[in-house]
Amino acid sequence: MRLQLQTWAEVERYLETASTVIMPIGSTEQHGPNGLIGTDAVTSEEIAHAVGARTNTMVAPTIAVGMAQHHMAFTGSMTLRPSTMISVIGDYVNSLAHHGFDRFYFINGHGGNSATIEAAFQEIYTAHTMSGSGAGAGASTSGGNAPSVRCRLRNWWTGSEMRPLIKQLFGDKDGMHATISEVSVTQYLFPDQIKDVAMGPPEAFTGRWTDAADYRAKFPDGRIASHPELATPEAGKQVFDIAVKQIAEEVTAFRDG
Numbered sequence: 001m002r003l004q005l006q007t008w009a010e011v012e013r014y015l016e017t018a019s020t021v022i023m024p025i026g027s028t029e030q031h032g033p034n035g036l037i038g039t040d041a042v043t044s045e046e047i048a049h050a051v052g053a054r055t056n057t058m059v060a061p062t063i064a065v066g067m068a069q070h071h072m073a074f075t076g077s078m079t080l081r082p083s084t085m086i087s088v089i090g091d092y093v094n095s096l097a098h099h100g101f102d103r104f105y106f107i108n109g110h111g112g113n114s115a116t117i118e119a120a121f122q123e124i125y126t127a128h129t130m131s132g133s134g135a136g137a138g139a140s141t142s143g144g145n146a147p148s149v150r151c152r153l154r155n156w157w158t159g160s161e162m163r164p165l166i167k168q169l170f171g172d173k174d175g176m177h178a179t180i181s182e183v184s185v186t187q188y189l190f191p192d193q194i195k196d197v198a199m200g201p202p203e204a205f206t207g208r209w210t211d212a213a214d215y216r217a218k219f220p221d222g223r224i225a226s227h228p229e230l231a232t233p234e235a236g237k238q239v240f241d242i243a244v245k246q247i248a249e250e251v252t253a254f255r256d257g
Helices: 008-014 038-056 080-099 111-130 162-171 179-189 212-218 231-257
Strands: 020-025 102-110 151-153
Touching: 008 151, 020 038, 020 080, 020 231, 038 102, 038 179, 038 231, 080 151, 102 111, 102 231, 151 231, 162 179, 162 231, 179 231
Parallel strands: 020 102, 102 151
Antiparallel strands: none
16 A cells, blocks of 8 residues: 555545554665665565555655665765755654654665664654654644654564575575675566676675775675675565565554554
């Protein structure tokens, strides 16, 4: 149930019986030699749409550019400043809260977003609990100690069933960035965009990085300890299906809790 494909009257009817909305969020950044630049955005978006269909939950427009300054040494990557991203998330939430949504379930496709998303949640909670603190035009404020909205962050590649599946499928080769699992999911979703690119062994993860130049110096082709040449659409379907199953269960609990 995509918000962008509803009329205003249909959204109004939805809000008569429900107030939960799924918020896909990702990134537009390099994903190694054969990974799509939009990997983090399109995976979170497609998982969100499948979860929304399974749970009959509204899905908001995807926030497709995230916090990816460390990837900016690779052509085509885009980034928001952390402060900008906090404002964007706040404006998305406040706009929908104005109409009556109060539970916001963020399905995230980019680990580099996590800290900024959590900071955005705290800004939202502060705005919604302190009357007159600038919650945004039309946003409700409770004036008490309980926020008037609830936000939840879920990285789609985690979960009690996901980790064992990834281990079973890929052993210790999945890596940390441009992983086999995420590239496999994009190959399943977009089989006409599979890239056949020769690549050697990846650079091992030996420590964190600072800015974009430091990241590229450490990981020249964009990968971190991953072997995405092993990706397949068949594996991607298994990963996608487990993500949708687990997250649908969690969205239902979040909605009803």
